[in-house]
Amino acid sequence: MPIGPDRPPAQLSVTVQPDGNLTRFVAVGEIDTSTAEQFKQSLDAALDQHPATLCVDLAGVTFLDSTGIGALAHALHRAAQDHVRLTVAKTPAGTSGTRSQRPADAVD
Numbered sequence: 001m002p003i004g005p006d007r008p009p010a011q012l013s014v015t016v017q018p019d020g021n022l023t024r025f026v027a028v029g030e031i032d033t034s035t036a037e038q039f040k041q042s043l044d045a046a047l048d049q050h051p052a053t054l055c056v057d058l059a060g061v062t063f064l065d066s067t068g069i070g071a072l073a074h075a076l077h078r079a080a081q082d083h084v085r086l087t088v089a090k091t092p093a094g095t096s097g098t099r100s101q102r103p104a105d106a107v108d
Contacts, residue, residue, distance in 0.1 A: 010029065010030035010032050010063070011029045011035070012027060012028070012029040012030060012039060013027075013028045013029055014027050014038070014042040015028075016045075016049075018049065018051065022053045022055060023053070023055070025046050025054055025055065026057045026060065027042075027056070027060060029060070029061065030061070030062055030063040030064075031065065032064075032065045033067050036065075036067035036068050036070070039068060040074055040075070043072075043075040043078075044078065047075065047079060047082060051084060052085065053086075053087065054085070054086050055086075055087045056075070056086065056087070056089065057089045057090075058089065058090045059090055061090075072088065
C-alpha cells in the first residue's frame with residue numbers, strides 16, 4: 001500500500017441490515033484517519049435504532065488502523081450504556097471462518 005501523496009484516498013461503504021432483534025452492520029473498504037469519523041457516525045446511527053444485538057461485520061475491511069479501533073471502542077462503550085449487545089465478526093456468515101492475514105483479524 002503506497003504511503004504519501006501518491007496513495008489514493010481511502011474508501012469505505014457501510015450497509016445496515018436490520019433483521020428482527022439483530023442488526024448487521026457491514027463495513028467494506030478501509031478504516032483509517034480519513035474514514036474513521038464516517039465509520040463512527042454510522043455506528044452511532046445504527047445504535048440509535050436500539051437493536052437488541054448489533055453485529056459489526058468487518059469481513060470486507062481491507063485496512064483497519066488505530067482510529068478505526070477507537071471508533072469500535074466508542075461503539076462498544078455506547079452499546080453497553082444503551083444495553084445493546086455488540087459483536088464483531090470478521091468472516092461472512094456461513095463460511096468456515098478460515099483465518100486471514102488482514103489487520104481486521106486483530107479485532108475478535
